[in-house]
Amino acid sequence: MEGLKANLTKQVFQNTNPRHFLDSQDFNRDELAGIFSFADELRAGATEESIRTGRDTFFSPDHRTLHSDKRITIASTQPSTRTIESFKTAANILGIADNAITDPGIMSMVKGESLSDTLLTFQQNSDIIAMRHYDAPSVIEAIKKLNIPYVSGGHGNGTQAESCHPTQSLLDVYTLQRTFGELDNLDIAFLGDLKFGRTINSLARMMAMYDNLHLHLCPTKGLEFNEHDMEFIKASGIGYTEYDNVLDIPHWVNVLYLTRIQEEYMPKGMNKEQYLKDIEPVRMNQAKLNRFSNDTIVLHPYPRNIDFEMDESMDNDPRFLPNEQMYNGVFARAAMFNEILK
Secondary structure: OHHHHHHHHHHHOOOOOOOOEOOOOOOOHHHHHHHHHHHHHHHHOOOHHHHHHOOHHHOOHHHHOOOOOOEEEEEEOOOOOHHHHHHHHHHHHOOOEEEEEOOHHHOHHHHOOOHHHHHHHHHHOOOEEEEEEOOHHHHHHHHHHOOOOEEEEEEOOOOOOOOEOHHHHHHHHHHHHHHHOOOOOOEEEEEEOOOOOOHHHHHHHHHOOOOOOEEEEEEOOOOOOOHHHHHHHHHOOOEEEEOOOHHHOOOOOOEEEEOOOOHHHOOOOOOHHHHHHHOHHHOEOHHHHOOOOOOOEEEOOOOOOEOOOEOHHHOOOOOEOHHHHHHHHHHHHHHHHHHHHO
């Protein structure tokens, strides 16, 4: 019995200093450059057919043996389409066996179990955890007991200073790298809900590591950046300009980053319908995009709410890159898994 306990202890507590990915600045510039370089290598070893079908035969055999001895638990307490599927495919590229639990109703947290106990249960059968959770402070506290890496698929909302969606910012910055070839000297416009979302503040945090960044903030009225986000921008020395109308944003900006109104995070008594009367000045369509440079790209983390922050008129414009973001996300996340597990 003592021998069994010793073996279990050795297996479960094999890593006393796990590398988590909880914040957009958890990797430095050099580490990000390495991740993006390996993501490019993974792209070269896969075809669009492999990503669409998930069939092993389309992935590079060399990559599929990198971590074939590892297991990942992927879980979510919130709705997710792109992030969870991207995690699963990213794991598949590296040969990592996955156990996905995407219905929070089948987890014991609905019975009152703590997040900490849930994660410790996942740890028994995994080498790494990737999870989306609605409350940032709970995640930060719970992972203190883990001895395996935890990767956030988004935690909290923009009103929580600790909120972040680091793997979204990872794929966004990877998309910028592939589009522009460098990450210094970029002008990025943020449009829409800057208050409740977690993708924009995450991207601002990661891009703050690069030189001469300038942000152009064009929020839906009443959904401006939270005070803690503005404090970070100022403390980081990031240049910024604020606008009330997308047509006032300089036509030469590199990026227009759109976001939907995050109704699910609004306090009781608030809903996105009340912002419709003020949304037109920041709403994007093809006619507005036409005033911007041919080199200006449009990003959106999705899901989008058509006829709120945008319509479908831009979908066929080559500058509209949300599908490219999604495709890049698989390789960026796979390269990140490799960095953490190697």
